[in-house]
Amino acid sequence: MELNFLSKSNNEAFARITVAAFAAQLDPTIEEIADIKTAVSEAVTNCIIHGYENEEGMVKVKATLMQNIIEIEISDNGIGIEDVELARKPLYTTKGNLERSGMGFTIMESFMDEVEIHSVVGIGTKVIMRKKIKKEESEEIDEKENALIN
Amino acid sequence: MESKFDETDNILDFYITEEIDHHTTEKIRRKMDYEITRFMPRKVVFDFSNVSFMDSAGIGLLIGRYKLVKLIGGSAEMKNVNKNIAKVLEMSGVVKIIPIKPNKKVG
Numbered sequence: 001m002e003l004n005f006l007s008k009s010n011n012e013a014f015a016r017i018t019v020a021a022f023a024a025q026l027d028p029t030i031e032e033i034a035d036i037k038t039a040v041s042e043a044v045t046n047c048i049i050h051g052y053e054n055e056e057g058m059v060k061v062k063a064t065l066m067q068n069i070i071e072i073e074i075s076d077n078g079i080g081i082e083d084v085e086l087a088r089k090p091l092y093t094t095k096g097n098l099e100r101s102g103m104g105f106t107i108m109e110s111f112m113d114e115v116e117i118h119s120v121v122g123i124g125t126k127v128i129m130r131k132k133i134k135k136e137e138s139e140e141i142d143e144k145e146n147a148l149i150n
Numbered sequence: 151m152e153s154k155f156d157e158t159d160n161i162l163d164f165y166i167t168e169e170i171d172h173h174t175t176e177k178i179r180r181k182m183d184y185e186i187t188r189f190m191p192r193k194v195v196f197d198f199s200n201v202s203f204m205d206s207a208g209i210g211l212l213i214g215r216y217k218l219v220k221l222i223g224g225s226a227e228m229k230n231v232n233k234n235i236a237k238v239l240e241m242s243g244v245v246k247i248i249p250i251k252p253n254k255k256v257g
Contacts, residue, residue: 009173016203034203034234041205045172099179099210103242107206110241 003061007052007076009045015061015074016040022063023070026133035111036070036131042104043074043127049095051078051125068133072112075126081119088117151178155189162191169203175211182215192224196248199230208235209242216248227251 001022005011016037023036040061047059062073081087088109093102109115112129119125152165164182168174186194196212198204216226229251231239239245 009171012171012173013169031234034237037203038205038234038238041171041203045205045207049172099175099214101206101209101213101242103206103209107238107241111237 001063004058005061007048007055007057007059009048011059012041012044012048015044015059019061019063019072022065023133026065026068026070028133032131032133036072039108039111039129039131040072040074042107043072043129046104046127047074047076047078047125049098049100050081051076053079070131070133072129073126074129075124077124080121080123080125081117082121084117084119151181153181153185155185155191160189160192161195162186162189162193163195163197165197165200167200170201170208170211171203171205172207175207179211179214182211183218186215186218186222190222190224191219194219194224194226195251196226196228197230198228198232198235201232201235204235204238206238206242208238209244212239212244212248216244229253 003015003018005014019040020033020037023033044059044061048054051057057076057078060075064071086092088105090106091102093100105115108127108129112131114130116128117125151167154163154165156163162185166178168178170178194215219226226248227250228248230253231250236250239250
């Protein structure tokens with residue numbers, strides 16, 4: 001699934017709702033859906049505020065399903081991030097005057113299983129996030145299977 | 151968003167009715183700041199019963215309003231926070247300055 005849209009803030013809701021609808025195929029729990037929506041919202045907001053600094057540009061959202069894992073790739077052709085490690089730090093923000101909390105990447109990292117950030121200054125930023133759906137249940141099944149084997 | 155000011159107790163209630171993200175916070179912020187400076191309440195209550203979604207933009211919004219309320223000598227609290235929103239709030243530590251009021255038990 002792939003979406004391309006203008007870096008307008010009203011598209012933040014559109015992006016998270018669309019990805020959530022796509023993820024629904026994996027039959028996630030309400031909590032898993034909320035986690036995905038929140039992570040997508042953070043990444044898309046970053047493209048708009050930081051990548052394009054509220055100028056017009058295109059945001060790309062690509063989502064892929066691999067068995068019970070959803071992979072979401074969110075990218076922009078904006079200014080890029082100079083120091084990715086610094087940007088990942090909780091509470092770090094370059095936009096404190098806009099009442100940004102600096103929690104974007106922290107939320108993505110805690111709500112998804114894996115978060116990769118690829119960024120080149122002047123070229124753009126790509127965030128790849130993965131989440132395994134129905135983790136607990138499949139682990140339970142694994143345990144049951146193991147118990148049977150043993 | 152709707153608001154209600156209780157003159158007797160000097161409490162300002164905000165009933166937020168929209169999803170809270172970067173797009174919606176601008177409008178909510180303007181309205182809240184207008185009401186806070188107009189009523190100068192001793193306490194502000196953020197009611198989340200009709201909020202189905204909130205991302206980190208909400209944290210910035212809450213901290214910003216808290217600072218304003220504190221400036222006029224007031225305090226703030228939150229109520230009717232659902233599980234998913236609580237997860238975002240707890241991660242940020244905002245609950246330490248704006249406590250979540252426990253839900254009233256029925257019966």
